[in-house]
Amino acid sequence: MKQKLRGDFLLILVLLAAAAVLYFVFRPGEGGAWAVVTVDGEETARYPLGEDLTVTIGGTDYNVLQISGRAAAVIDANCGDHTCIRTGTVRRDGEAIVCLPHRLVIRIEGGEAGIDGIAG
């Protein structure tokens, strides 16, 4: 009897873990999440949060954007204050990294509103 109870408990744990994994993989609204880059108020690029990448934005004035684990962060920049680097990672709809000296904004756009943009 004790043995069987333990088996049931383990099975429930495994099922819960599987459900949690499925929840995080297929979380609604995150499928079409983007990191949208705007410079001087103009959108210059957008990168899907689902694909890990590191990209340098700009030339003389640069910010290095890293997307990793469905989150975006500025990991290097030559701006004076480095506020953009200290912001850390952003991952939720509407969160943003701002680099005032470079007039750069990296904003997270969630899935629902971005579906038309992907199709068009």
Ligand SMILES: [Zn+2]
């Ligand atoms: Zn900065």
